[in-house]
Amino acid sequence: MILAFEFNYVSNNGILENLLKEIASDFGISHKIIRKETIVTLFVEADETVLGTFADTLSASLPLSIFFKSSSVEVLDVMPEDQEVVTVMAYTVEFTPKILASVNTPNSPLYLSPFASTPKDANVKLLHEGKELLHVNNSEGYEKLYEKISELISNGENVAIQTKNGSFVFGKIENSTALKTFEVIATDLSVVERMVVSRENEIKALASLERPAIRFKVNSLFAQKGILSDARVMLRLADDLFLYHLSKRLFAKGVQFIFKATLAQCKTAYSVDYTAQSEALEPLVISVLENGAILILKGKDYASKTLKASLEKFDEPSHAAFASIMQEHQLFDATSSCFYLSQSHNDRIMHYSKEHGMLNLVEVSLPISFAELFAEIERSSPSAERLVANYKEQFPEVYAHAIQTAIPSDLPKSIYSLWKIVAMALGLSDDFENAAEQLFENAEDFGGLKGPRIDYFLEKEDALSSDLNYVRLVRSGISYKVAGTDNTTLSFGYMESLSYFISDLADAHKENLMTTKIALCGSLFAHKRFSEMLTKNLRPNHTICFNKELPIDQ
Numbered sequence: 001m002i003l004a005f006e007f008n009y010v011s012n013n014g015i016l017e018n019l020l021k022e023i024a025s026d027f028g029i030s031h032k033i034i035r036k037e038t039i040v041t042l043f044v045e046a047d048e049t050v051l052g053t054f055a056d057t058l059s060a061s062l063p064l065s066i067f068f069k070s071s072s073v074e075v076l077d078v079m080p081e082d083q084e085v086v087t088v089m090a091y092t093v094e095f096t097p098k099i100l101a102s103v104n105t106p107n108s109p110l111y112l113s114p115f116a117s118t119p120k121d122a123n124v125k126l127l128h129e130g131k132e133l134l135h136v137n138n139s140e141g142y143e144k145l146y147e148k149i150s151e152l153i154s155n156g157e158n159v160a161i162q163t164k165n166g167s168f169v170f171g172k173i174e175n176s177t178a179l180k181t182f183e184v185i186a187t188d189l190s191v192v193e194r195m196v197v198s199r200e201n202e203i204k205a206l207a208s209l210e211r212p213a214i215r216f217k218v219n220s221l222f223a224q225k226g227i228l229s230d231a232r233v234m235l236r237l238a239d240d241l242f243l244y245h246l247s248k249r250l251f252a253k254g255v256q257f258i259f260k261a262t263l264a265q266c267k268t269a270y271s272v273d274y275t276a277q278s279e280a281l282e283p284l285v286i287s288v289l290e291n292g293a294i295l296i297l298k299g300k301d302y303a304s305k306t307l308k309a310s311l312e313k314f315d316e317p318s319h320a321a322f323a324s325i326m327q328e329h330q331l332f333d334a335t336s337s338c339f340y341l342s343q344s345h346n347d348r349i350m351h352y353s354k355e356h357g358m359l360n361l362v363e364v365s366l367p368i369s370f371a372e373l374f375a376e377i378e379r380s381s382p383s384a385e386r387l388v389a390n391y392k393e394q395f396p397e398v399y400a401h402a403i404q405t406a407i408p409s410d411l412p413k414s415i416y417s418l419w420k421i422v423a424m425a426l427g428l429s430d431d432f433e434n435a436a437e438q439l440f441e442n443a444e445d446f447g448g449l450k451g452p453r454i455d456y457f458l459e460k461e462d463a464l465s466s467d468l469n470y471v472r473l474v475r476s477g478i479s480y481k482v483a484g485t486d487n488t489t490l491s492f493g494y495m496e497s498l499s500y501f502i503s504d505l506a507d508a509h510k511e512n513l514m515t516t517k518i519a520l521c522g523s524l525f526a527h528k529r530f531s532e533m534l535t536k537n538l539r540p541n542h543t544i545c546f547n548k549e550l551p552i553d554q
Contacts, residue, residue: 002076003051005042005058011067011549012304014087015209016040019096021086023061029054034082037330038069038548043079063096063209066286066294067302067549091279091301092116094241095209103241112142114242115276124274142245145272150249152270153258160263160271163240164278169259169266170243174227176259183213183260184235185243187251195222195257196235202288210302211239212284215528217444231441239283242272287528289535296551297526303549311554318348319358320554321521321547326352329517329545336517336545337361337509339502341524342553343436347414349505351513361465362458362505364413370402370425377475384475391478398427405432415498416524418470422494426477428487442491444529451493452480456501464512495530503537510542518542523553 009016017033020042024031030045044054055073093099094116102110115122126134126145136145149159158171176182186192189207196216205212213236218228238244250258284299300308310327314320318340326332331352338350349362367373378385392399402424411417416436422428423435428442443451455476460466480490509515518538525531525546538544546552 001048001051002043002045002079003055003073004076005044005055005071005073007040007042007071008038008069009040009065009067010038010069011302012087012306013067013302013549014089014304015065015093015302016068017086018089019062019093020058022098023058024054027054027057032079032082032084033086034080034084043076045079061097064204064207065209066205066212066284066296067210087304091281093209095211095239095244103245106139111139112146112245113139114142114240114245114274115278116241122274122276124272127271127273129269146245146249149246149270149272150253150255153246153250154253154255157270158266158268160268161242161246162271162273163242165240165280165283167263167271167273169261169263169268170246171259171266171268172255173257173259176261177227177229179259179261179265181261182265184233185247185258185260186235186237187247187256187258189237191251191256192235193219195219196233199288199290201292205286205288205294206235206237210284211237212286212299214286214288215526231445234285236283287526287531289528290532291535293535293546295525295531295546296549297523297553298551300551307550311550314554317342317345317554318350318522321552322350322352322358322519324550324554325519325521325545325547328548328550329519331517331519331545334517335514336519337506337513337515338519338521339505340522341415342412342522343414343416343524343526344412344553345414345522346412347416347522351509351515353513359465363467364415364418365467365470366411366413366417367407367421367470368409369407370405370421373421373425373471373474374399374403376471377478380471380475387475387478387482390482394482395427398425401427401430407432414524415468418468418473419494421470422474422477423491425474426481426487426490428491439491439494440527440530442488443495444527446488446492448489448492451489451496452476452485453500454480454493454497456497464508495527496533499530499534499537502534506538506542516543517545519545521547521552525552 007016017040020033032043034041099116102108103113105111123137124145125132126148134145134148136142152159153171158169158175160167160169192198192203195218197219198216202214213234215232215234217232238247282299282301285297287295287297311320311324314323321340322338335353340348347364348360351359351361374388378388405424419436419439420432423439424432429435429438455472457469457472458466459469477490506518535544
């Protein structure tokens with residue numbers, strides 16, 4: 001009897017194939033693994049009783065993964081003749097059921113080990129102001145070490161701990177009040193909802209093999225404690241075996257959340273170090289959309305080598321991002337348009353066809369100063385001149401602060417940069433560097449269904465290739481501000497109207513350029529509400545392509 005276990009696994013990193021190979025080999029069953037595009041199929045042959053036992057073993061041995069989408073099984077008459085090709089993994093994957101069982105089983109040689117395999121030199125030291133307190137290299141010693149560190153943290157001490165990705169400071173979340181930026185680590189999956197507002201698909205993603213971080217809104221009950229100054233946090237479970245063991249003990253002591261910060265931000269007298277070399281993996285940060293789509297915001301190490309190598313051919317981030325989507329979705333024979341909206345690079349709207357290659361259609365220009373911006377608005381029409389005069393009269397302090405604020409000459413030419421300028425011009429923020437994020441925060445907190453329609457137009461309205469008209473973009477916001485629209489509603493209007501603008505452009509590309517696929521990339525799509533809004537507008541008429549295994553910004 002032959003069974004074919006079929007898995008839809010959207011990454012070519014080789015992790016699933018190697019896990020399947022390991023499970024089948026450990027079980028001692030005749031097998032073959034074949035991959036075709038995103039479909040990985042494990043074929044196994046044995047009698048019905050053995051196959052039933054193997055199916056149970058396979059189910060218990062496969063971890064969750066953000067790249068794993070669906071599975072099925074069917075009975076076949078013969079094995080396929082295709083040759084088995086299994087991609088060699090470039091790194092060790094820690095959070096598989098097999099490794100977790102090894103480090104949690106008392107008679108295992110890896111019991112309580114902070115390493116996925118036994119290194120030649122596994123000595124781990126706990127230091128206090130440089131003086132050695134503990135020096136351990138076996139399970140009994142590890143138990144003492146975890147217990148001591150968990151006591152220190154639960155009693156209010158911060159501890160610098162070496163992880164596979166470098167040394168960081170960890171402490172109770174109550175100690176984070178003086179920190180500007182940090183990550184939150186939940187010591188157990190069950191406590192996540194005690195701090196943040198989450199959905200079921202986000203909870204599953206947190207517990208996946210890759211242990212990603214997700215940006216969440218802090219819930220009202222936790223916000224009332226006054227521990228966190230920000231309304232949103234980046235949260236994950238332990239993504240390192242040392243932290244995994246430590247989290248279990250902290251959870252048992254009633255510590256539900258700890259912070260992770262850089263050594264530069266937070267000094268501490270206690271530190272943990274080890275001499276064994278541990279393979280670094282860039283931590284993943286993701287966004288999980290309402291429809292289940294997962295966007296990778298940071299972390300290239302879980303992508304295939306071939307994809308990462310292909311990005312090195314491009315100097316321009318927008319072209320690299322578009323090319324990566326084309327490669328992941330096999331769009332080289334398709335006519336497609338790409339909307340690249342970034343927080344750190346120049347935005348660009350592009351189009352690709354076999355006949356003409358990659359074309360740049362729309363870019364963003366910026367004003368050189370706030371004084372010139374208001375002057376351009378005044379020159380745009382007599383009514384606009386009166387509008388600016390009314391604005392100066394109603395909001396003199398906002399206007400004066402904007403005029404005194406410099407627009408950096410090296411600012412990326414992007415919607416995100418324009419939102420910084422908008423937020424300062426409209427008094428949504430008094431800090432230029434964080435102004436766009438304040439607009440986002442306002443928009444995400446908006447509780448209504450519809451915002452004001454902001455003017456997103458090209459300078460040449462009927463053209464497919466033109467710069468964005470930033471004068472109309474700012475002018476329309478001033479009109480609503482003068483009319484009494486509050487900052488939260490106004491911010492949402494800027495986000496919502498951008499989604500309509502992109503949707504309208506996509507429709508125009510479909511009609512005039514015969515576009516069949518829409519690629520969306522760039523770090524602006526990291527903001528979940530904006531991405532969900534845009535995909536909802538696009539989905540009825542367009543096929544949407546996000547990156548599958550590479551980050552959305554290059």
